[in-house]
Amino acid sequence: MQDGERPGRERAGQLADAVRGLVGQDHDVVLVAGPPGFGTSTFLEGIATGCRAAGWRVVTASGSLAHRSMPYSTIIDLLRDLVGTAPSASAKLTDGIPDLHWLIGGPRPGANPLPAEPGLERARLADAVRQVLLRAAGTGRVLVVIDDAQDADEVSLEILRYALADRHGARVACVLGLRADPGTPPPSVIADLGAWVTRLRTGLRIDLSPLTRSEVAAQLAGILGGPPPDGVTTLAHSLSGGSPGLVRLLVDELLRSGVLERRTGVWLLGPVDDLTVPPDAEPLLAAMLAGVDEAARCAFQLLSAADGELPTAALCRACCRGSGLEAAVQVLADRGLVREDLRPEGHVVRGTVPLLVRLIAQAQGPQRLQELRDAIKEASRPNAKAPGPAGARSTPCEGWPSSELQAFELLRLGVDEALAARSWREAVTLAEASIRRAAALGASEELAGLHEARARGLDAGGHRTDAVAAWRASVTATPLDDVARRADRLRRLAELEWTEGLFAAAGGSIEEAAALLEGQEDAVGPVRDAVTLTRGLFAGRAPLPSPQQLQAVADLDGLWRRTGSPAAGVVRLIVASDAASRDGRFDQMLDLARQACRLAEGSNDLRLVGQAAVALETTQVVAMDVAARTAIAASIASAAQAGLQSLEADHRALAAFLQVNVGDIAGGLTHADAILTIGSRLGSRAVLTKGFLVRGLIHAYVGNVGLAVACRDEFLGCYDSESATLLHLNVGAGELAAHIALRQGRLGDVLTALHPEGAPRRGHWFHASMLAGSAHFRLSDADALAAQVGVLRGLPEPLPWVDAVVDRLEGLRATLVGDRGAAAELFRASSVRLDELGLALAAAFVWLEWAELGLAGKLDAEASALVEGVAAELARMGAQEAAERGRRLLRGPRRTAESPTRTGELTDRELDVARLVAEGLSNPEIAERLFVSTRTVTTHLTHIYRRLGLSGRTALAHHLHTQGTSEPHAS
Missing domain, CATH: 1.25.40 (Serine Threonine Protein Phosphatase 5, Tetratricopeptide repeat)
Structure with missing residues (x-):
């Protein structure tokens, strides 16, 4: 990237994924496509820079209009960059390949010239290119980068495809940049190339989209070398339409004109009265409209006269082209140049690239602009006639024809x-x-x-x-006076928002529907019943009761008593079961959920049956009933067979939770992957969020902090900034945040994430209690541990796991007050109870605490044998971090910082640094944690990378995860 430009968060993620995929050999061919000005070339430069940093050799070529009519021209440029200009280097790579040696400027061979038949000539040359790529890759991986592939000659692209298609394991990859024009069909060779990349198992296609405001701010920060003023960000984002190329040209124009200047180390933006289109931007803007028909140009002329926005009907009436203009607007929308928005007063068309609108306005001249404005004014009158046959463009036309x-x-x-x-x-x-x-x-x-x-x-x-x-x-x-239809559509919207995880938005929609129906009992009875049902279900699942929620549940109860419908009865029981769970009445919770299932089964409604089954399985997970796995597996199969994919994802999330707790970590991750597959298939943010959340919780629970952080970022990335403010997940998000905070030593954040009134809510009772206890222990807060025990002891209907958790918490408290004998006995009792419940993984964790804390790490022969067995079992489960804790206990006291570890590669201090890198900490954060300078951390990392033969932080985190080295700590 040039001039310090930085991509935005989303584009940076795409760039990092592309580089990571190439370096990890997950991808061999990457196609980057975007409209003119959307930063395709810059993106390719970022990929090339990342691969060079990984030790790759990068060779480049670029298509142009001159290349199109000159066969072999692009491949010649590529080969010359590959073999270099030095005769010795050229001879070394092309030795024995006379076709290539002659083609790139060497002496013409006396014998064996290129054959006269074009097909055979192309085949020989393609094979020669493949041979030289194989030779170049003999000393390290090679990346071939071709920008503006749409302008490359067809012969070169075919040769390149052939050379990449069968490389016999050669370490050669290719990145192609393509200026994609959604409004114009691409040449056949480009369409074939895109289809080939899509079909290729190791292919990746990246379609660049307009930059968001935050991404524009990030780009400006890179250009200016510091935070840009808000005014510059707003101006650049609003005028550029999210085009990185136009952002760069706008900044250049502001700097040239002196409107943007740096004073005392701070960038200041002066008054911008009438910013003209920068001359350098005109070719780029013209390219955006290249190839559109006259009707589309007419639309843009009208939009430019109306300052970039017009009602759709007025736009069509102002132009004589009628329905032809409608098709033209669609072409422009496909190109991303206009957008149709629905307003209360109707549809409007607006230009998405204001600079392009300004350029068209500048080209019209004052007289033409006035003609267009008069036409718009006439077309906007209430009784204006619609367009008909062709006529003067600036004059409104006759009414719509009957056709x-x-x-x-x-x-x-x-x-x-x-x-x-x-x-x-x-x-x-x-x-x-x-x-x-x-x-x-x-x-x-x-x-x-x-x-x-x-x-x-x-x-x-x-x-x-x-x-x-x-x-x-x-x-x-929908008109406001059409109460029934508007309320019903709000209800349907609310149900879908709830399904997609937008709980606050769903609550707002259903409350608006209920408010509309006030005083309309006779006219909208069926709609009112449906709204009552949905509203009661939402209210019953809210984290804390409120007067509105209590009223909604009461209305639901009244609906059931009045109609006796199975749906109302099932929802009523589910709501009551949720309330019992919140109050700790677990036996009642289970009984109500079972009643809901029995009632649903008599309705013959598959969705209602599935909803009730998920409710029952949720209560069984709350009760930590591992025997429920068999029933959940049957529910998964039933939902899949019925095609109810969202329900299948819900069942799999619950199954994953139990699988991990019985020690089947791989099985839990398999369910998480299946949920992600369903989410991709459905295009559902909520299901994708669920999949990333389940994966993240599993990794966090077993100690893979780096992977848990990555899942958390993916989880948050499923929502844009607006939707994220509405997100309120009932279970899991707080637990994931707490796990990560605990591993990173942010103990206060652990307790904040688990607070029952926080957003997001705390996770499962069992894990929330374990996590909060660990945080209180590390904070040396014995009183908080005692209070936690009191809460659990006071549950009206305690479950078997409660006793196990209480024993563990009291063991932690005994450790704090120095009573090791009591602590050891309590930890042992907790582990035995967890084993009896079938919660193998939690039991193993507590056995380690028994050895580390209860026994203070002093193991006799019996304890050593037990810890050895626990460590082996944890390793078999896949909890490598905890297994290494056990092995370290068996090895005895820690070695000195100067002595090598068991791997013979890193000192203990270097291992400390490596583990903190794997937890996602930056160098300054590691320095603060270890009480050393940032430079010392950097030096340690340099030694670590060299000794382990690794190339970066991601590789280091993966190495530690697979090798199973870790520092001991409490769960």
Whole structure:
């Protein structure tokens, strides 16, 4: 990257993934595609820089308009960069390959010239290229980078594909940059290339999207060498449309004009009255509109006259092209240059790249701009006529012809037929076309139903995130006086938001629906019942009761008593079971969940049966009933067979929890991977979040902190910043945060994450109690441990695991007050109880605490034999960190900092540094933890990398995980 540019968080993640995949040999071919100005070349430079840092040799070439008509030109440039200009280097790589030696500038061979047949010539040259790549890779991995592949000659691309297709294990990879124009079909060779990368097992395609505001700020910080003023970030983001190229050119223009200047070490932005389009940006902006038809250009002229935004109907009326303009707007939307937004007053079209709008306005001239504004003003009148046959572009035209209305009716009929036939893809496509046509016709009364049809199609097709937005559009387009339909659509929106993990948004939607129905009992009875059912379910699962929640549950109870419907009864029992769990009435919790299952089974409603089954399994997990695994496995198979994939993911999450607790860590991770697969298939953020959360909890529980942190970041990355503020997961997120904080020594954060009133809520009772106890112990807070014991002892219906946790907590407290004998006995009792419950992993952890804390690490022969068996069992389970704790106990006192470890590679101080790196700490954080300087940490890391033959922090974390070396600490 040039001039200190830094990519934004999302793009940085894509870049890091690409480099990591290439270095780890997960990917051999990477295709990076993006519209003009979206930073494809910069992204390729970042990949090349990352691979060079890993010791790769990088060779580059770039397509151009001149290359298109010159066969072999791109491959010649590539080979010349590969073999170099020195005669000795050229001869070494091309020795015995006369075709290549001659092609890149060497003497023409006297014999065996290139054959006259074009096909044979190409085949021989392709084989020659493959041979030289194999030779170059003999001394280290080679990365071939070709930018602007859309302008490379076809022959070179075919030769490159052949050379990469069969490399016999050669360490050669390729990265291709492609300027993709969504509005224009790519050349056949480029389409084939993209399809080939997609099919390739080791292929990766990255489609660059516009930068977010935070990403623009990150890029500006790289360009300016420090934090940019907020005004610069706002200006650059709003004018560039998220194009990195335009951001760079805008900053150059601000610096050139003196509006942006540095004073006393701080960047200051002066007044920006009328910023003109930078001349250097004009070619880039013109490329964005290259190849569009006259109707699209007309649309942009009208948008430029209206400062970049117009109602869709007015835009179509202002232009004589009518439905042709509608198609043109779709082309521009595909290119990302315009966007249609739904407002309460109707659809509007707005330009997404304001600089392009300004450029078009500058090109019109004052007189033409005034003509366009007059046309817009006329078209915006309430009784303005719609366009008809071709005429003067600036004059409103006659009304819509009957053929346009007939076409619209046919589209509407097609949507209904596609939904009836369960052809979801066709329904969505036709609904989108109908929405555009309705907006152009000004048929606003049709929009709500069309958005609903699109939402139903998207939901049924698995595109849950898009379906949420479509339901919101349907609600917005529904008139306020149509109370029943608006309330029902709000209810459907709320149910989908809840499914997607947007609990706060779901609560807001269902409360709005309930408020709409106040005083409307007679007119909207069935809708009111459905809203009551949904509202009661949401309220019953909230973390703490409130007056509104209590009222919602009371309404639900009234609905069940009035109608006796199975759905109302099941939901009522589930809500009651949740309430019993919160109060510690566990026997009652289990009984109510079983009643819900029995009632649901009589309804013959598969979704209701599945919902009740998940509720029962959740109570069984709360009770730590490992025998429930068999029933959960049957539920997984049943949900998969019925095609209820979201329910299958719920069952798998619960199964993973029990699998890990009985010691089957690999089985738990298998369930997590299956959940991620389901989430990808459904396009569901909530299911993906669940998968990353389950993986993260497993890794955190067994001590793989680096992997747990990565899962946490993926978990948070499933939501954009707006959605993340609405996210409130009931179980698990707080526990994951607490595990990571405990491993990193942030003890106060552990307790904050587990607080029952916090957001996110604390996790499972069992693990939350274990984690909080460990935090209190490390804080030497014996009183807090005693209070925790009192809470657990006071549960109205304690479960068997409660006694085991209480014994452990009292053992920690005994350790704090110096009573080692009592501590050892309590830890032993806790371990025995956990073993009896089948909770093998937790039992093994407490056995280690028995040895480390209760026995103060002083093991006799019997204790040594027990610890040896526990360490072996932990290693078999996959809990390598805990297993190493046991092995260290058996080895006795720690070695000195100067003596080598059992691996003969690192000193103990270097191991301390390595373990903290694996926990995700930065060098300054490690220095603070170890009371050394940052430079000392850097020196240790240099020695570690050299001795272990590793290339970076990720490789080091993986090495420690697989080798099983770790520092002992309490669970």
